[in-house]
Amino acid sequence: MKAKSFIDQIEVVVRSGKGGDGKTSFRREALVAFGGPDGGDGGRGGDVVFKASEHVNSLLSLYYDPKCFAQDGAPGQGQKMFGKHGKDLVVPVPLGTEVYDVDTGLLVADITEPGQSVVVAKGGAGGYGNVHFKSAVNQAPTEHTPGGEAEERRLRLELKTIADAGLLGFPNAGKSSLLAALSSATPKVASYPFTTLNPIVGTVVYDDWAKVRVADVPGIIEGAAKGVGLGLAFLRHLERAHVLVYVIDMAGVDNREPWEDYRVLRAEIEEYSAELAERPSLVVANKMDVEASRENILRFAKETGVTPIEVSCETRDGLDRFKEELRALVKPKTKFHHAHADAPDIKDVPDTSGDELPPDALRFAPFLKLDKPKAKSHPSRGNIH
Numbered sequence: 533m534k535a536k537s538f539i540d541q542i543e544v545v546v547r548s549g550k551g552g553d554g555k556t557s558f559r560r561e562a563l564v565a566f567g568g569p570d571g572g573d574g575g576r577g578g579d580v581v582f583k584a585s586e587h588v589n590s591l592l593s594l595y596y597d598p599k600c601f602a603q604d605g606a607p608g609q610g611q612k613m614f615g616k617h618g619k620d621l622v623v624p625v626p627l628g629t630e631v632y633d634v635d636t637g638l639l640v641a642d643i644t645e646p647g648q649s650v651v652v653a654k655g656g657a658g659g660y661g662n663v664h665f666k667s668a669v670n671q672a673p674t675e676h677t678p679g680g681e682a683e684e685r686r687l688r689l690e691l692k693t694i695a696d697a698g699l700l701g702f703p704n705a706g707k708s709s710l711l712a713a714l715s716s717a718t719p720k721v722a723s724y725p726f727t728t729l730n731p732i733v734g735t736v737v738y739d740d741w742a743k744v745r746v747a748d749v750p751g752i753i754e755g756a757a758k759g760v761g762l763g764l765a766f767l768r769h770l771e772r773a774h775v776l777v778y779v780i781d782m783a784g785v786d787n788r789e790p791w792e793d794y795r796v797l798r799a800e801i802e803e804y805s806a807e808l809a810e811r812p813s814l815v816v817a818n819k820m821d822v823e824a825s826r827e828n829i830l831r832f833a834k835e836t837g838v839t840p841i842e843v844s845c846e847t848r849d850g851l852d853r854f855k856e857e858l859r860a861l862v863k864p865k866t867k868f869h870h871a872h873a874d875a876p877d878i879k880d881v882p883d884t885s886g887d888e889l890p891p892d893a894l895r896f897a898p899f900l901k902l903d904k905p906k907a908k909s910h911p912s913r914g915n916i917h
Contacts, residue, residue, distance in 0.1 A: 538730035539595040540691040540769070543634060549577025549602040549618030551656030551679025554664075557610035558672070568671065570612045571662040574679045577655030578602030578618035582631065582641065584648040585624035589733075591689055594623070602653070605679055608661045618655055628694040628772060634686040644694060652687060656680025690768065693731050695747035696862045698770035700801070701779035702752065702793050704786055706818040708732070709845040710779060711748045714855065731769040736855060742864040747773065752800055767804050775861045776801070776813040780840065782829050783822035790817070790828050791835035812861050815840040816854060821847050 552574025559567025580602050594600075600623055606615035631640040631652060641650040657680040665673035699707040711717050717734030736744040749766045770776065778797055780790045794815065802809040817829050817840035833839050841857060843850035882890045 539591045540730075540766075541689070542591045542594050542598065543686060543688050544594050544598040544600055545684065545686055546580040546600040546653045547602065547684040548580050548653035548655040548682050549604040550682040551575070551577045551658045552605035552607040552615035552618075553678045554659035554661040554676035555608035555610060556662045556674050556676045559611070566671075569662040569666050569673055570610055571676055572608035572610070572613040572615065573661050573664075574608045574658035575605030575615035575617040576658045577605045577680065577682055578620045579651045579655045580653035581620055581622045582625050582629070582643060582650045582652055583622050584627050584629070584643045584646055586627065586646050588624050588626045590626060590730075591629070591691055594625075594689065600653075602655060604682070605656070605658050607679070608659070608676075612661070612663055615658060617658075620655075622649075625689065626691055628692045630690045630692060632688045632690070634688050640687065653683045653685060656682055692771050693733060693747050693769035695733055695745040695770070695773050696864065697744060697746045697775040697777055697858060698773035699746065699748045699777050699779050700752060700770070700797055701818075702781065702786075702788065702797070703750075705779045705781040705793075706845055707748045707779045710816070710818060710843065711746060713845045713848060713851055714746065717748075731766060736858065738855070738859065738864075738866075740866045742859065742866045744858055744862050744864050746777075746858075752797060767801075767808075771805070771808065774811065775858065776808070776811055777858070778813060778815045779818050780815065780832070781819055782817040782825040782832065782840075782842075783819040784824060784828060785819070785822070791832045794832070794836055794838070814854070814857055814861070817842050818845065820844045820849065 554574050555571035557569065557571040559570045561567055580600050600621055602621040603618035605618040608615045625643060627644060627646065629643045631643070631650070632638065633640055640652060643650060659677040659679040662673045662676045665675045667673075699711065701707050711732065711734045714736045715734030717732055730750070732748045734746050734748070736746055738744075747769055749769055752767075778794060780793055781788065782790050784790055798809065815838050817825065817832070819825055820829070820842045821844040829840070829842065841850060841854050843854055845851075882892050884890065884893050
């Protein structure tokens with residue numbers, strides 16, 4: 533049986549560590565009369581922590597090990613020795629993970645920031661030893677308290693990919709080819725339906741180092757909302773996207789009509805989520821290098837009233853225009869210190885192959901602070917130079 537390679541929904545059982553019990557003990561030592569109580573406290577139990585990791589893109593590890601148990605705290609000992617704290621269990625999860633309580637259905641956490649940590653099961657507190665109960669009227673206490681109980685709960689984890697834009701389209705529409713042409717992602721590209729079986733994210737990098745994350749999800753067909761094909765299960769990965777990109781096979785290589793494809797895609801998205809269907813969108817006419825596309829695009833505009841962006845991944849025509857249209861909608865942050873409108877054009881970089889670096893080339897190094905330093909104040913004002 534083929535092993536699973538991607539999991540985006542899983543139920544797990546988490547249990548924190550039990551707190552260690554306090555100790556009832558009395559000091560017994562030669563030549564020491566009336567030693568008194570010396571029972572130590574128990575150690576606290578470990579927490580179960582979910583921590584966002586940029587190096588994890590699936591819940592696969594939890595699929596094979598769905599029991600997340602932290603370490604119990606050790607009990608206290610005599611001679612006022614405290615028990616050892618239980619070790620926390622830190623579970624790495626991908627960015628975009630939503631955590632729900634299975635019993636109540638409530639959202640426990642939405643993990644979206646790199647390094648974000650969420651305690652999903654709090655460890656029990658350590659118990660008190662009898663040394664805490666000593667008083668003037670109770671000089672030989674025998675009381676101690678047990679450690680706090682462990683917290684156990686069942687959680688459901690759902691992964692919703694974090695991306696600025698999402699590619700939607702029928703199988704064989706060329707979404708994977710488009711993602712590969714725009715970014716360094718290497719999705720599987722083949723001439724048969726449902727080549728993409730799980731979401732793939734690529735990053736579009738602009739000349740000024742602004743970045744747009746683009747997600748490719750498996751193809752959608754008519755009736756997907758009712759479970760036909762792969763259904764709409766993967767559309768949860770587009771719920772965080774700011775922009776939807778409808779990729780249309782304008783050549784109709786599978787004997788489909790592009791205008792009907794667009795109508796069906798819109799209808800399926802609206803059935804899945806009316807809010808998702810209202811988000812900003814772009815329509816891309818793919819495979820424009822095929823002769824039939826020229827005739828189809830005229831009818832497409834007439835039938836739908838939409839003028840799509842013409843793109844060919846084979847000849848790379850139209851990719852620059854698509855990237856600029858995408859940037860205008862997403863509005864990513866530039867890496868330059870100044871505004872994007874004033875950023876120097878990377879095409880104007882002078883020749884730097886010589887032995888000396890031209891002064892004009894420094895304008896293209898945004899990590900350098902080239903502003904004139906502020907004048908130092910006079911020593912009489914209290915500053916020491």
